[in-house]
Amino acid sequence: MATIGIPRTLTYFFDFPFWHAFFTALGQRVVVSQPTSRATLDRGVACAESEICLPVKLVHGHVAELSGACDLVFVPRVVAVRRFGEYGRESMCPKLLGLPDMLLANLPAAPPLLHPHVDLRQGWRGRWRVARELGRQLGAGDCRCLQALWCARRAQREYRRLLRRGLPAPEAIEAVVNGKAPAPRPPAGPIVAVLGYPYLLYDSYVNAGVLRMLQRAGIDVRTQDSLWWRDIAGQGRRLPKELFWYFSNRILHAGMYFAAQPQVAGIVHLSAFACGPDSMLRKMLEIAARRANTPFLALTLDEHAADVGLRTRVEAFVDMLEWRRRER
Amino acid sequence: MKVSFPRMGNSHCAFRWLLEALGHQVIVPPEISTRTLDLGVRYAPEFACMPFKVVMGTYLEVAEQGAELLITSGGVGPCRAGYYWVLHQQILEEQGYPTRIVAFDPPDCGWRDFWHKLAFVYRSGGVSLRRCLWALQVAWAKLKALDDLEARSLQVRAREVQRGATTRALRQAVATVDAAGSLPEVAEALAHGLRLLDGVDQDDRRECLRVGLTGEIYALLEPVASLSTQEILGHLGAEVERSMYVSRFAGRKGFGPPHAEVVRASRPYLGLECVGGHGVETVGMTVLWARKGFDGVVQVAPFGCTPEIVAKSILPRVSQEYGIPVMSLFFDEQTGPAGVYTRLEAFVDLLYARRRARRGEESRNGSLSRH
Numbered sequence: 055m056a057t058i059g060i061p062r063t064l065t066y067f068f069d070f071p072f073w074h075a076f077f078t079a080l081g082q083r084v085v086v087s088q089p090t091s092r093a094t095l096d097r098g099v100a101c102a103e104s105e106i107c108l109p110v111k112l113v114h115g116h117v118a119e120l121s122g123a124c125d126l127v128f129v130p131r132v133v134a135v136r137r138f139g140e141y142g143r144e145s146m147c148p149k150l151l152g153l154p155d156m157l158l159a160n161l162p163a164a165p166p167l168l169h170p171h172v173d174l175r176q177g178w179r180g181r182w183r184v185a186r187e188l189g190r191q192l193g194a195g196d197c198r199c200l201q202a203l204w205c206a207r208r209a210q211r212e213y214r215r216l217l218r219r220g221l222p223a224p225e226a227i228e229a230v231v232n233g234k235a236p237a238p239r240p241p242a243g244p245i246v247a248v249l250g251y252p253y254l255l256y257d258s259y260v261n262a263g264v265l266r267m268l269q270r271a272g273i274d275v276r277t278q279d280s281l282w283w284r285d286i287a288g289q290g291r292r293l294p295k296e297l298f299w300y301f302s303n304r305i306l307h308a309g310m311y312f313a314a315q316p317q318v319a320g321i322v323h324l325s326a327f328a329c330g331p332d333s334m335l336r337k338m339l340e341i342a343a344r345r346a347n348t349p350f351l352a353l354t355l356d357e358h359a360a361d362v363g364l365r366t367r368v369e370a371f372v373d374m375l376e377w378r379r380r381e382r
Numbered sequence: 383m384k385v386s387f388p389r390m391g392n393s394h395c396a397f398r399w400l401l402e403a404l405g406h407q408v409i410v411p412p413e414i415s416t417r418t419l420d421l422g423v424r425y426a427p428e429f430a431c432m433p434f435k436v437v438m439g440t441y442l443e444v445a446e447q448g449a450e451l452l453i454t455s456g457g458v459g460p461c462r463a464g465y466y467w468v469l470h471q472q473i474l475e476e477q478g479y480p481t482r483i484v485a486f487d488p489p490d491c492g493w494r495d496f497w498h499k500l501a502f503v504y505r506s507g508g509v510s511l512r513r514c515l516w517a518l519q520v521a522w523a524k525l526k527a528l529d530d531l532e533a534r535s536l537q538v539r540a541r542e543v544q545r546g547a548t549t550r551a552l553r554q555a556v557a558t559v560d561a562a563g564s565l566p567e568v569a570e571a572l573a574h575g576l577r578l579l580d581g582v583d584q585d586d587r588r589e590c591l592r593v594g595l596t597g598e599i600y601a602l603l604e605p606v607a608s609l610s611t612q613e614i615l616g617h618l619g620a621e622v623e624r625s626m627y628v629s630r631f632a633g634r635k636g637f638g639p640p641h642a643e644v645v646r647a648s649r650p651y652l653g654l655e656c657v658g659g660h661g662v663e664t665v666g667m668t669v670l671w672a673r674k675g676f677d678g679v680v681q682v683a684p685f686g687c688t689p690e691i692v693a694k695s696i697l698p699r700v701s702q703e704y705g706i707p708v709m710s711l712f713f714d715e716q717t718g719p720a721g722v723y724t725r726l727e728a729f730v731d732l733l734y735a736r737r738r739a740r741r742g743e744e745s746r747n748g749s750l751s752r753h
Binding site for chain 1 (some may be wrong): 427430431434458459460461462464465468469471472476487491492543585651652653654656657658659661676685686687689691692693694698701712733753
């Protein structure tokens, strides 16, 4: 039995229940790094390339913190999770594609990496290939792999269902993995869509608790994960070309969907400083929001962000929404 | 139709000729100036990389001059440059220009789309398919000739006696290729240009470094985007070999190492063939140059270029394992030429010192064995 460490960032908020169920079913122990803190970030900044974006620095920090606590660190090279876009070429951001290589180059002292090539453009076949590759490395037979894949898929389905009910990802993960009953949802107020990559949206250290701030102000927060994929699937047809990145496409489609809903009072976009895909995405969201006459707040997060500045801007945005509602 | 395209090094000679041969009225994009950059920076998203801003500025300048059609390259990701034309189009629309952008995606992804766009371009010019194919052939020869000339100039510049003589000779050579209008004329112009470059007064005793220049394609191809790093290196006495040229990008064989070899060289460091842009080339070429005994490698890229950042964070490992110094330079609209020059000068000094130290060691070892 090996102990597998999973960093609590990047794809953690996207597919942790899947991998947790998968590795547990294979008889492995899973440990997760602590939630992001100042120390994590400082370690990441010290190890990683200076030019690189905040999320990748965070992964470096989390992986560095995992060393000593586990035998293997699981950092999959997620290439694509569906067949979509022009010529079916949708993939992940280049930095995610090169992530294991960067970690290997910058963290020579880290535990060995488990980095399967995850390319799900071929659906089940791709999933099976990943499962078998991992099973081989961990010494499990095909039959157990298939069983584990089955459990993993069920956990992931359950997780998605909870996300669609509007649960924030950390709570949904708790509910799926540890069986904790989710807290009752606060009474609904005006709806604000908060969009951003999962590792920014659900990491309350990085975003200085923007989601909680909004909820405390009596706002019903929706994210791109609270939508069913069918709701947003057709949105891209209004564009001359789909974006190339999975998460960006989801956010753009969700943004266009929310902008078209009259009951959505405003849209907030969280982005990391100098994020490549977001430089395109934010402009597109901005244009979509302007055309629909929906208020749009763009927040940029970096390793120096002080939460006071963010709080002021969020408060101003909420006041503005309130004022706008009264005007009507 | 009034047609234009983005500017990238000397390639505009070939593209201008091609579009004129297809019966269009061509607006040659003006040289990239402060105004181009200012316009681009004003309308582009803040974190778009410098090529986006420069091209945006160029588009706005040619749109002012009445361009109706802009021809550019597309892409299928994951580098964001393939999506630029969509955003450029939206920004042009918001500024009220009726200009239309036609972007050619790589034909191996979708022949039909490529063909439709090509057909639109030559039919709107009112020429036959036959003439279009002929024009493409000649333009391709021109592109190759321009790249041959540039590659030669990068070698010659290191030994020139009079500073700037190579650049002048190159400009003359490019002008002759520009004036050529058929395959034999292009071949003749190329031979003439190479003679011109070889005729530059050279100091054969000068000891030159061999430096590889790699990185993002726009920064490599358009001198303005890297503040003429290749020329500065030449002036400092380095024979430069560049990893990317327009014709190589378009699939020219036998001009630099084959792509498969570059990928193979990058494999121990980068487990994936496609990290977008030319990240794989940057890593692979560095390995190949190190094996060939180059003195150093310079990586140039625009600020925030995602694939090159991936490459940059892997390069220190390559540099350490192969013992080849690598310097990365990232450019944005704020970068000043003096800073770049100073850093390149220091880098070249270091390479010379390394070479001297090595030679000293060798001669010491040699003398020891003789006694």
